[in-house]
Amino acid sequence: MFGEDEDVFDSVTWDSPSAPHEADRHNAAPTGPGFRQSMDEGQDPHQPKWEGYLITSVRDPVKELPETKDAYVSYLVSAKTNLSMFSTSTTSSRRRFQDFVFLREHLVKDFPACVVPALPDKHRLEYLTGDRFSPEFMERRRLDLHRFLQRISRHPTLQRSTLLRAFFESTEWHVFMHQHLAHPPGPEPTPGLIDNLSDTLLNAFARVRKPDERFLDMREGVDKFEDSLVLCERLWNRIRNHNNDGNPESGEDLTADYHDLAVAVQGLGFLESGITDPLNHFSNTLLEFSALLRHKTHTINDPFLVHLHSLLTYSHANRAVLKLRDQKQLDFEELSDYLSGVTVERDRLSAVISGHAGSSGLGLSAYLKDKVDAIRGADDDRSRVEKMRKLDVRIKELQEAVTTAHETSDAFSDETLREQTVFQFAKEAEMKEMLSNLADGEIEFYQSAMEEWDRIIPIIQRIRVDV
Structure with a gap:
């Protein structure tokens, strides 16, 4: 396993910040298979860096x-x-x-x-x-x-x-x-303001109001890739069932069909005594071809299908990271809106206390809220001042939460960009490996089949039947 000289990633550029000497790092021979140990001062910060x-x-x-x-x-x-x-x-x-x-x-x-x-x-x-x-x-x-x-x-x-x-x-x-x-x-993580508000503010149907075009393109690429994998998996399942579905009664098993044909040709050889030996050779070739089909199904097609399905689940994990990034942005947007609403309410109370209630500009909603407060007996200035004090405390908490959510969203977005690059490297490496194994298996199958048929053709051509 470790003796294989295969590339890990053919086009990875990485640096090692822990290396003691820059000159030694540039002059040293590559120690990692497939890693190009080069430094690029203008490297994109969103590009991942491998240290080995x-x-x-x-x-x-x-x-x-x-x-x-x-x-x-x-x-x-x-x-x-x-x-x-x-x-x-x-x-x-x-x-x-x-x-x-x-x-x-x-x-x-x-x-x-x-x-x-x-x-x-x-x-x-x-x-x-x-x-x-x-x-x-x-x-x-x-x-x-x-x-x-x-x-x-x-x-x-x-x-x-x-x-x-x-x-x-x-x-x-x-x-x-x-x-x-x-x-x-x-x-x-301790439950903070974001966690306390998540159940009431956020829901499964909420959507990011200001989506980033970069992540929209990534999501579209993931959708197309998964659709292609699903279609490929469906087609190869049909091919697999057509070649060898394990049920001779289905009428779609080529392996069983070739086996039945071999038995029929062998029976014909017993009837045609003059060409019994060539027909027996032909029957054996059909049996060998049937075995080759079965072998290809179990050693090439089945592993390919398993790898396809595994790659699809890997893509689902990548989609989950994109979804989590959207959730971080959604947290920031919802908290910002909540902060805006609390600030407006605080300004309204301030305007009412100062005698400029009409300048609040909140219209019917503010009017109804004032009437409800009046009915509850909470429309005096002392109650309003207490509410303002609580709102000021809440505004300060929300401002800190919004700042934290904004920093978290930006950091998560940067990390997601690097993750997409890593996933692309991994996906390309796996696709190369998967398709190479499939191609090698198909080549081996057809070469073996050609050898079998090449051996039987001269024998069939020597058959002479008197008419």
Whole structure:
């Protein structure tokens, strides 16, 4: 796995701020596969920066505690890196699926602005039928977990997280998990004014009033990409079912059709005694071609479909980050409107106290509010002064909240721009890998098929039938 000389990202430019000497960094040979170690003083601040490489693998699934109710599968996770935060350049440990779940959940919590890929679905039919320890299921799960770690290791922020380092290196992982739960890397968010107002101000149907064109284009690109993946997945599912759907009675299984044709040709050979041997050769070729179709389905088409679906879930995680960025902007807009409303109410009360109620310009709503206050006996100046005092306190809190929401929205937008660049790099790398494997598999299939048919053609041509 680590011996492959494949590019991680072909066009990544990164710098290492912790490097001691600029000249040494420029003159040194690249130490990371696929990373171009170059400096660009005019680099876009929205471009991500990698400090090194991290190559991961998930191998050797093993059933632990067999024949017990606590049986589970452990996987050997390995890493090769030149990141300074790792104690060694190569490390490995055994982890179970729940450890992967813990890793993802806390990466999402610790890095809300990062696109953290999803794990494979746990609620599968195999968990109900008892086949989750079958070699086929464990291999599919291993590939999904391998792809999950691969996506994290390509991320310039996630690859340097303390949690990920401990996931690979810690010999007391369970102790580290408890420590991480007791002492998270960042302070626990305390319910503030934004959180208190979110339930009343924000709702699922609210929309950003001043959308940023950059993120509108990104959302449109994500929509088109996901639509293309869904269409591609649907078409390849049809191709897969047409070639080998596992149900000979469906009439759409080419593998079964070629097998039936081979049996029929073999039966014809028994009837035609003069050409029995050539027909038997032809029947064997049909059987071989049927086996090639079945092999291609299980080794090429099925992994391609699984990777397509996995890439679609990865895109969903990217969409969730875009949605969260919109929510941050929406928080700022709603708080700004709320601050404006409270300020107007405070000015109205001030105008009433000063005897200039008519200058408030609030019209019918202010008039009705004054009448309600009069009925409740809260229309005297002392009540209004008390209300103004409370409103002044609320205005000060809202001004601080609006400033914080504005800074958070801007910072989240900048981080989202970097995340989209990282996602594009990861998507291109995965598409290249996925399509290369598909092309190699198709080439291998057709080359094997051509060899089989080339061997049988001379035999068929030598058949002579007296008419």
